[in-house]
Amino acid sequence: MSPSRDASPVRNWAGNVTFASTDLRSPTSVEQLQHLVARAERVHALGTRHSFSRLADTDGTFVSCAALEEPIVIDSAAALVWVPAGCRYGELATALQEAGWALGNLGSLPHISVAGACATGTHGSGDTNRCLAAAARSIEYVRADGELITRSAKDPDWAGSVLALGALGVTTRLALEIEPSYDIRQDVWLDLPLPTYLDRFDEIMGAGYSVSVFTDWSRRDTLDLVWVKSRVDATVADGLAWGARAATTAQHPVRGHDASAATEQLGRPGPWAQRLPHFRLQFTPSVGHEQQSEYLLPREHAAAAVAALARLELRPPLLVCEIRTIAADQLWLSPCGGRDTVALHFTWADDDTAVARAVTAVENALIEFDPRPHWGKVFGAVAAEGIRTRYPRSADFRRLVTREDPDRKFGNEFLSRFVY
Numbered sequence: 001m002s003p004s005r006d007a008s009p010v011r012n013w014a015g016n017v018t019f020a021s022t023d024l025r026s027p028t029s030v031e032q033l034q035h036l037v038a039r040a041e042r043v044h045a046l047g048t049r050h051s052f053s054r055l056a057d058t059d060g061t062f063v064s065c066a067a068l069e070e071p072i073v074i075d076s077a078a079a080l081v082w083v084p085a086g087c088r089y090g091e092l093a094t095a096l097q098e099a100g101w102a103l104g105n106l107g108s109l110p111h112i113s114v115a116g117a118c119a120t121g122t123h124g125s126g127d128t129n130r131c132l133a134a135a136a137r138s139i140e141y142v143r144a145d146g147e148l149i150t151r152s153a154k155d156p157d158w159a160g161s162v163l164a165l166g167a168l169g170v171t172t173r174l175a176l177e178i179e180p181s182y183d184i185r186q187d188v189w190l191d192l193p194l195p196t197y198l199d200r201f202d203e204i205m206g207a208g209y210s211v212s213v214f215t216d217w218s219r220r221d222t223l224d225l226v227w228v229k230s231r232v233d234a235t236v237a238d239g240l241a242w243g244a245r246a247a248t249t250a251q252h253p254v255r256g257h258d259a260s261a262a263t264e265q266l267g268r269p270g271p272w273a274q275r276l277p278h279f280r281l282q283f284t285p286s287v288g289h290e291q292q293s294e295y296l297l298p299r300e301h302a303a304a305a306v307a308a309l310a311r312l313e314l315r316p317p318l319l320v321c322e323i324r325t326i327a328a329d330q331l332w333l334s335p336c337g338g339r340d341t342v343a344l345h346f347t348w349a350d351d352d353t354a355v356a357r358a359v360t361a362v363e364n365a366l367i368e369f370d371p372r373p374h375w376g377k378v379f380g381a382v383a384a385e386g387i388r389t390r391y392p393r394s395a396d397f398r399r400l401v402t403r404e405d406p407d408r409k410f411g412n413e414f415l416s417r418f419v420y
């Protein structure tokens with residue numbers, strides 16, 4: 001049986017990117033995938049297409065792993081789960097939860113594929129939580145010659161093998177660390193004075209297991225929302241002490257949007273899988289018709305960088321800005337590599353001209369703080385300049401790619417410009 005082919009335009013989830021090729025294949029077996037990759041001249045994996053950049057593009061053949069008939073396998077003895085690449089975090093979380101297991105963290109939405117999220121350094125929040133790829137312990141991928149390769153954390157090139165931007169091959173399965181299931185409650189605090197946030201940044205971002213601050217900067221001296229996700233066995237923060245007030249109704253991160261798309265709040269405890277993401281799997285996450293940018297900075301610059309943002313005029317196209325913290329990891333292409341990180345995220349209205357203008361303003365304001373742009377989001381020339389020098393191990397990654405894919409079969413313009 002040959003993999004299916006669909007000739008309609010291939011776009012990303014948000015619709016701001018129309019990819020260069022219309023050749024999209026969905027093999028149902030690893031053997032089909034191996035044949036397809038071995039024969040292709042140019043090929044690139046596609047996940048659930050939630051990236052906003054052209055990272056996933058190819059002028060050859062796209063491969064989706066969503067139809068691969070592979071099971072989720074929990075290895076309780078090793079505290080690992082083997083996950084098929086195309087599986088979405090929401091599906092994985094449900095299976096783990098039913099079996100009494102959990103992941104350490106999730107991104108803001110459960111809709112994204114595990115392989116796609118790990119390939120780009122997708123992260124949630126939390127001072128002690130690393131990006132999602134850091135939970136991987138083994139990976140299987142189909143290399144340019146069609147060979148199925150397994151790498152584990154003992155491999156000398158491991159740090160370049162998972163967060164690999166689709167450049168090494170097509171991932172078929174990943175093994176992720178798991179832990180016993182736990183419950184989380186979400187408490188939302190409103191109207192946090194900006195001076196207090198800047199003075200007490202560490203205290204506020206450390207007030208829960210995972211903390212996000214949202215604001216649309218319509219008020220320069222006040223931040224709109226502080227979302228605190230606490231493990232139920234931990235002390236719950238009191239936002240009154242920061243001069244904020246408790247939300248008495250559920251909130252959506254973006255002002256004016258229906259909170260029923262957001263996960264349950266108001267301090268009601270529930271399983272990790274239904275509290276760690278901001279958005280519910282059954283609903284459209286965020287806004288839908290939008291673009292996103294995000295810059296990851298050394299954490300010590302957090303207060304100065306947030307103060308710099310407060311001075312900008314970003315509306316329109318800004319819909320919401322989110323501030324998160326992430327623990328350092330050692331992955332070569334991780335935006336959090338080697339440094340505890342503060343992530344400054346922007347959800348924009350889908351207006352290319354206005355987004356380009358706002359992105360330039362943000363990048364000019366942040367450039368002195370050594371920002372690394374999120375690989376899967378929109379960034380401009382200021383952040384792109386010298387991007388390779390912001391990753392001290394990028395030469396090791398290029399050496400690894402040259403070994404695995406000497407003809408750059410998985411290459412594309414994005415990788416040529418920003419990585420090779």
Ligand SMILES: Cc1cc2nc3c(=O)[nH]c(=O)nc-3n(C[C@H](O)[C@H](O)[C@H](O)COP(=O)(O)OP(=O)(O)OC[C@H]3O[C@@H](n4cnc5c(N)ncnc54)[C@H](O)[C@@H]3O)c2cc1C
Nearest residue numbers: 045047048049050051108113116119122123165166171376
């Ligand atoms: C509403 C919304 C909210 C978001 N929230 C967050 C957030 O909280 N935190 C955050 O960090 N990011 C966030 N993102 C960004 C998103 O998590 C990343 O862009 C992520 O990569 C999306 O995964 P995907 O499966 O859609 O990957 P795609 O966009 O389809 O692909 C991204 C990259 O992954 C590679 N890839 C995909 N599948 C495979 C495979 N099988 N083998 C090898 N490579 C593969 C592709 O080649 C490509 O290079 C958000 C995006 C949206 C739309």
